[in-house]
Amino acid sequence: MVLTVWEQPSAAAVAPRVSDFLCDLPGPVAIHLHGHDRSRCRVLVTLLHGNEPSGLEAVHQWLRSGKQPAVDTVFIIASVAAARTEPLFYFRQLPGKRDLNRCFSPPYTDNEGLLAQAILQHIDQCQPEAVIDIHNTSGSSHGFAVATSDTPAARCLVGLFVDYLIITDLQLGSLMEQPLACPVVTIEAGGALDDAADFVASAGLGRYLMAPHVFAEERPLTLFQHPYRLELLQHSRIDYADHGLRDRDVTIRKDIERYNFAALEAGAALGWLGEEGLTHLQVVAGDCSHPVEEFFQVRDGILSARSRLHLFMATTRADIAASDCLFYFVTEPVPVSES
Numbered sequence: 001m002v003l004t005v006w007e008q009p010s011a012a013a014v015a016p017r018v019s020d021f022l023c024d025l026p027g028p029v030a031i032h033l034h035g036h037d038r039s040r041c042r043v044l045v046t047l048l049h050g051n052e053p054s055g056l057e058a059v060h061q062w063l064r065s066g067k068q069p070a071v072d073t074v075f076i077i078a079s080v081a082a083a084r085t086e087p088l089f090y091f092r093q094l095p096g097k098r099d100l101n102r103c104f105s106p107p108y109t110d111n112e113g114l115l116a117q118a119i120l121q122h123i124d125q126c127q128p129e130a131v132i133d134i135h136n137t138s139g140s141s142h143g144f145a146v147a148t149s150d151t152p153a154a155r156c157l158v159g160l161f162v163d164y165l166i167i168t169d170l171q172l173g174s175l176m177e178q179p180l181a182c183p184v185v186t187i188e189a190g191g192a193l194d195d196a197a198d199f200v201a202s203a204g205l206g207r208y209l210m211a212p213h214v215f216a217e218e219r220p221l222t223l224f225q226h227p228y229r230l231e232l233l234q235h236s237r238i239d240y241a242d243h244g245l246r247d248r249d250v251t252i253r254k255d256i257e258r259y260n261f262a263a264l265e266a267g268a269a270l271g272w273l274g275e276e277g278l279t280h281l282q283v284v285a286g287d288c289s290h291p292v293e294e295f296f297q298v299r300d301g302i303l304s305a306r307s308r309l310h311l312f313m314a315t316t317r318a319d320i321a322a323s324d325c326l327f328y329f330v331t332e333p334v335p336v337s338e339s
């Protein structure tokens with residue numbers, strides 16, 4: 001079976017250390033807990049990416065507490081093999097394999113696709129009222145949420161965890177894009193190495209599991225609509241430094257993570273480009289690409305934004321920048337009050 005079901009584990013059956021708990025798992029697993037109200041179910045998915053441990057930490061803490069959730073609860077822990085490949089919690093996916101959170105759209109042909117399909121089928125069988133998918137960003141960041149549409153239900157779920165919501169129509173093959181029969185939101189709890197991210201995940205998980213009704217209360221959120229992705233072209237070379245590197249097509253300033261959720265002013269240096277300038281970069285939104293020159297410029301080899309931008313998910317992991325993207329950005333956020 002691609003996804004093993006583990007029914008009602010006792011607190012004593014869960015290893016005290018999260019690393020031991022991870023190593024004890026049979027592989028991708030769905031852990032079922034009985035709630036006070038057995039007529040409803042909520043799902044929490046985590047570790048779709050093996051290098052993003054905050055959701056697993058929160059699940060582990062909950063299981064060790066022995067508490068009973070308000071309604072039936074299913075924890076789906078996915079990329080167990082990638083997470084426990086040494087060094088622990090380093091690999092987003094196993095080397096040479098596809099990113100699991102890009103595999104949820106058919107066809108399901110390889111092992112990652114089949115696991116994604118099994119997760120979708122399991123969620124479908126559970127008929128949950130909500131699905132939360134907890135991740136970490138690779139770089140240090142505030143916690144934020146991502147959803148495909150701005151609905152009252154999505155805002156209620158997001159408000160249990162964080163204050164920022166990004167609405168995206170990017171079609172990447174992620175879990176939240178799939179036509180599930182209930183609201184689904186992605187929580188980026190914060191940087192994989194940030195202690196605050198573990199707190200965001202565990203405090204939010206506690207609220208998600210304890211609330212008798214998760215759609216009862218909306219909290220004010222700041223909304224970012226339809227971000228763009230700045231991507232590196234295949235075979236282009238990128239690295240991070242405090243000056244331009246000769247043997248790289250793109251060098252990004254090594255303190256780029258401090259611009260996550262902070263404004264990046266027009267003209268402020270983002271990094272340095274080689275002789276071929278902007279040709280190694282592309283900007284993507286939705287299904288279409290935009291001219292890089294619309295948002296970015298290069299002067300004397302220095303890369304900067306043409307207008308004020310807000311960045312998120314900026315990382316200094318060159319492998320992740322190359323395989324996924326350098327960062328997401330929007331031109332200005334929209335404050336939203338309670339409605």
Ligand SMILES: [Zn+2]
Nearest residue numbers: 049052135136
């Ligand atoms: Zn992730």
